[in-house]
Ligand SMILES: Nc1ncnc2c1ncn2[C@@H]1O[C@H](COP(=O)(O)OP(=O)(O)OP(=O)(O)O)[C@@H](O)[C@H]1O
């Protein structure tokens with residue numbers, strides 16, 4: 001685990017978004033497995049095995065947990081989405097992270113801050129990444145939820 005520390009406005013989120021392919025960089029070099037790489041889109045970042053959990057979580061409040069986890073990576077053919085398979089995988093992912101979530105079929109809007117954070121972290125694991133970047137994962141959480149998320153990060157490692 002590596003921590004990046006800085007004051008408000010120091011540029012932590014900006015650096016993370018550069019690594020996620022959201023922003024382009026003005027200068028510098030990104031080294032990946034000892035080779036310089038350029039990351040000009042989120043899919044290029046994903047292809048390098050980098051997954052990002054943004055500071056604002058970027059969840060869709062109106063969608064349920066399953067839909068949020070698989071957004072843009074839905075399982076199934078051209079016209080049919082395999083809801084059963086996605087739900088099964090969602091449960092196993094939640095179990096893997098020991099997440100305490102009442103149901104994977106409830107809207108994310110009705111979850112607590114810690115539970116939402118867990119969903120955001122779980123979503124980053126869908127593509128089996130080699131690096132997970134978390135932007136201030138406990139900033140908005142209480143003492144118990146912070147402990148829960150820190151535990152989660154430990155298990156994730
Ligand atoms: N889209 C943008 N366009 C222009 N300036 C921006 C943009 N996003 C952030 N900034 C500025 O860049 C600087 C760094 O912001 P950034 O969000 O990376 O800080 P941070 O270290 O993540 O801070 P915090 O701890 O508050 O989350 C700030 O001065 C901010 O106002």
Ligand SMILES: [Mg+2]
Nearest residue numbers: 012013055135
């Ligand atoms: Mg920030």
